[in-house]
Amino acid sequence: MKQLTEITTPFGEVASAKTLPGSELGWLQQLRDKARAQFERHGLPAKKVEDWKYTSLWALSQQGFSHDAKAVSLDKTELSHVAALEDAYRFVIVDGRFSAELSELEGLEEGLSIKPLVDGLEGAQTMLGEQIDVEKPGLNAINTMLMHEGMVLQVQAGKTINKPVELLVISTAENQKLASHLRNLIQLEADAEVTLLEHYVSLADTEGFTDVVTEVKLAEKATLNHFKLQHESLAHYHIATLASKQAAGSHWHTNNISLGGKLARNDIHSQLLGEEAHVTMDGLYLVTGDQHVDNHTRIDHAVPNTTSDEVYKGVLDGNSHAVFNGKVNVHKDAQKTDSSQSNKNLLLSRSCEIDTKPELEIYADDVKCAHGSTVGQIDEQHLFFLRARGLDETAARSLLTYAFAVDVLQRIKSAPMRQALSNVIEKRLPKGA
């Protein structure tokens, strides 16, 4: 395939292939070329593609994003208001560029390594791209072509990292209409454990586009407590893939909170490839106005004796639209699979819309699978009870909304993480105040 120096994407951006990290690595060039060929063949997913039935990328493709960001300086005190975790290692990306000054990566615990993508590519050949399917309709191909920044995190065998890691991705008003293509690589060796928060936030009404792929590889008995808080501006586009391969006995606890964005899409995929592997897929989406949020999750129980537990909750207001699609695939020999999935939605307005669909495909016979989805409104009896106890209607409604959502938070084991995420959510759903 001929080597182009410029890449044109449907987002109107032009990037010079030479300036992308890893241009000297042959295997990476091949990967990028393959992705480009893939993208040129298929383009953006059309609405007739089942997985994109409810989410159109047309508006996104009309935005004319730019790829080049001017350097932005933020001061550290400003950053402290934005960060979710107080006591954490912090990897900060501002307008698509890693900021060493704003990051807190001094004195990492033994066994923990955190690097920007450009420094982590060397030796990533067996990791990068392994967890995702570039052919899948979506943005994996574009991300592979254009990825230019991200975090590479590794934990050595047997190490439990005590402090959590916050990957803080900030969009500022200094670079409007900026597209960032981020790739994070998270690799835990056997028996390693770490807690990670991916935190995406805007400092103003940014109209940017965050395209991010996070790949996770968990060796035997590794545990990753993996949180995501997407809190970008209501004019922002956010499209993400989060994909893992899990070896025997590994645990991947995910919790995906979507509050922001004009359009937010998450494709979350776990492949349970070793016995006793477990995944928790939790999520909460709170949308209002014209927001659109789409969570597609998929769990592959590929071998016997694996477990999954999934609770997604949504609160919709205004004219918002939410989509939940939860696939659980129990492969032919995956006996003794234990899988439970639920998606519950609370509609606060008449003009919001939810499309929820659990999809179970079971090819083994000795399995336990439970799933269900509900769509409801505030219970009038509950509302009357609270009002009869003196709470005004607004306070009663917001308390009941908070109460609906709270069990996703209660399922978070780490108290500081639970507190940090509750604080953000309480701002959106005042606890009956």
Place this chain on the structure above:
Amino acid sequence: MLEIKNLHASVEGKEILRGINMTVNPGEVHAIMGPNGAGKSTLSNVLAGREGYEVTQGEVIYKGENLLDLEPEERAQRGVFLAFQYPVEIPGVSNIYLLKAALNAVRKYQGLDEVDAIDFLNLVRDRMKLVKMDEQFLHRNVNEGFSGGEKKRNEILQMAVLEPALAILDETDSGLDIDALRVVAEGVNALRAEDRSIVMITHYQRLLDHIVPDFVHVLSEGKIVKSGDKELAKELEKSGYSWVHDAPEGQTA
């Protein structure tokens, strides 16, 4: 305290209350008895302001204000408390959070600051003793997984914390065994006060052995067909409710 005048109310076009008259003075305990379907819960729901009940005639004056003009929360803030016949479970809202939010709503109306955290805890602990509830119930979700008796005690706990001027207890005794009944009754008795009125709705006389009322009214088919003192309840126990249907219109003691 409370004056109900010729109150008519209907549900879904069906008239349920058909001209209730009743005056409750400060400090008095009134019992309203009557067969199932007489309209006892309808009366308490109308007083508390539940939606779906249409008042077609009459009025209710509470402390000089027209009660029926107020929103449910405004009634609660002014000291009207309804202990529900069927308390609802509220997942995700802890008991302690509810108690605090409810108390602060009343305090706000009274022009007081939010309750101090320590004072609040002391108050709640004290009132829990009154209804013999264990402190673990504070951190459980409101009524979630509570037994029938625990739910009723929880209602009385809320009453004890909120110290209402007018408490309406809708069949707080039903579904309780004799020990639980005694606990609830002791709780209510401890809350009897000169400036607090209590309207007790019950189907059975046995509650009135424990909480002795000043007045007893018999409600049947949406009307008070007989009023008297506590002796009336005993009479009812002997003869049952069958006679009330035959009672002449408007007969009162």
